[in-house]
Amino acid sequence: MAxxxxxxxxxxxxIWESLWWSLVKATTVGYGDKSPVSFVGRLVAIVWMFTGLFVVAYFTAAITADRLEQKRDAFPHLFQVGVKER
Structure with missing residues (x-):
């Protein structure tokens, strides 16, 4: 039993080590000289990695949406997909 x-x-x-390794590699943070060793430290690091990804994704989406809106106003005929004139 023991x-x-x-x-x-x-x-x-x-399983925990493989999960940690895959999350570090997926977020392209790398596995540098200083990395958390404890369970709680690694959980905090995981939250921090994904927070960074979401912040970058948010700003990228905001800039893209703004640029598309400017182009939509300048070229309205390019963005009328599926709209039939009567």
Whole structure:
């Protein structure tokens, strides 16, 4: 029974390590010299990584929407997809 508990804990630790590695690589933060080691530290880092991604995505979307709105006003015939004139 004790051997089974050790195996389960080893597997859970491996799953957590692989999750951490994949999230760090997915957010292109890299795995630098200084990185959190504790569970809570890594959770905070994960939240911080995704917050950074969402902030960059928000500003990119806002700039894109503004530029498209300017083009829509300048060239209204380009943005009338599916609209039939009567």
């Amino acid at each position: 051997n089974l508990i050790r195996q389960v804990r080893a597997h859970l630790a491996g």
